[in-house]
Amino acid sequence: MKRVVEPELMTEAEQAQAYAGADFESAHSLYPRLFAEKFPRRGRQATVLDLGCGPCDVTIRFAKANPGYRFHAVDGSAAMLRYGRRALAKQPTLARRFKLIEGFIPGAPVPRRSYDLILSSSFLHHLHDPQVLWQTVRRYARSGTMVFVPDLRRPSSLAQARALAEKYSGSEPEVLRRDFLNSLLAAFTPAEVRRQLRQAGLNGLTVESISDRHLLVFGTVTNTVQPAALRDPRPTREPRRAFRSARIARSGRAPATAVPSGSSRRKRSIQPS
Numbered sequence: 001m002k003r004v005v006e007p008e009l010m011t012e013a014e015q016a017q018a019y020a021g022a023d024f025e026s027a028h029s030l031y032p033r034l035f036a037e038k039f040p041r042r043g044r045q046a047t048v049l050d051l052g053c054g055p056c057d058v059t060i061r062f063a064k065a066n067p068g069y070r071f072h073a074v075d076g077s078a079a080m081l082r083y084g085r086r087a088l089a090k091q092p093t094l095a096r097r098f099k100l101i102e103g104f105i106p107g108a109p110v111p112r113r114s115y116d117l118i119l120s121s122s123f124l125h126h127l128h129d130p131q132v133l134w135q136t137v138r139r140y141a142r143s144g145t146m147v148f149v150p151d152l153r154r155p156s157s158l159a160q161a162r163a164l165a166e167k168y169s170g171s172e173p174e175v176l177r178r179d180f181l182n183s184l185l186a187a188f189t190p191a192e193v194r195r196q197l198r199q200a201g202l203n204g205l206t207v208e209s210i211s212d213r214h215l216l217v218f219g220t221v222t223n224t225v226q227p228a229a230l231r232d233p234r235p236t237r238e239p240r241r242a243f244r245s246a247r248i249a250r251s252g253r254a255p256a257t258a259v260p261s262g263s264s265r266r267k268r269s270i271q272p273s
Helices: 013-021 030-038 057-065 078-089 131-140 158-169 174-186 190-200
Strands: 046-051 069-075 098-102 117-119 146-152 205-209 214-220
Touching: 030 057, 030 146, 030 214, 046 057, 046 131, 057 069, 057 078, 057 117, 069 078, 078 098, 131 190, 158 174, 190 205, 190 214
Parallel strands: 046 069, 046 117, 069 098, 117 146
Antiparallel strands: 146 214, 205 214
8 A cells, every 4th residue: 555645744723632632551651661672771861852742742751761861852833842841841840851842854953963862753654755754863863872763554455544543543533533544544664664764874773563553663873974865965944844743643634635534543542562
C-alpha cells in the first residue's frame, strides 16, 4: 500500500484538546521502559532534545523515569504546547527541568549545539519529507548521542489499516478515530525507514517492529559528518518543514484522497507491545 501523507501540523483547538485528554497509558508508559532496555548503560545525567513533543505526555514520562535528565521540548503548534504547559504547571518540581520551545525544523530556536539524547515520539509519520527529522538529528547529535524514535508503521493494505483503526480506536471520539486511520496510512514501513537512515548517514541506528502498528528507531550516533548529498549550500530563512504538533496521530483534516472520514485512529490505546 502506498503512503498517503497527512497535514504536518495539528493546530485546531478540537484536535489538541482531544489528544491532550486521551488516555495513552499503555503505549506511552512503555516507551521509557523500552528506552531503559535499549540503553542499559546510559548516564544518569543528560540533556534531551524532544522533537515534536505535543502536549508533553511522553516527555513527562521520560522525565519521571530519568530524574537526572533535562528537556528541551520543541513543537510547531501553539495549541499543543499550551496543553504541555498546563500539564507541567501541575508538577512544578518536574517543570524546572523543562524548556518548551515553539518552532519549526529546521530553524527552531534550539538552545544547545548538541544533546545527549534526541527523542521524537510519533512525529516522523507527520512529515512529508522524512529527511527533515533525520537531518535535524544529525545537526544536534555528536558522537555518542542516543537516539530514540518510536512511531507508527504503515500496514500492508487499506483493509488492514481499517481493521487496526477499528480495533484500537473504535470507541474514541471521531477526531481521534479519523486521525488514527490517516496516520496509519501516512506512516512508513521499517524498510522505508532503514533507507532513510542510510541516506542520512545514520548507519548506527536500528529499526525494529515493536507492535502490530509501531516501529522503533534507536541507537547511538557514531558519525556526525553530514553526507554531501544532504547538504544545502544555500542558507535559507524559511523553515523547510513544520513540526507536527501532535504526537501519535494528531493531524489536521485528511487529504481528499486519504480515507473515508468515518475511520480514524485512536490515541488512547496505542500500545507497542
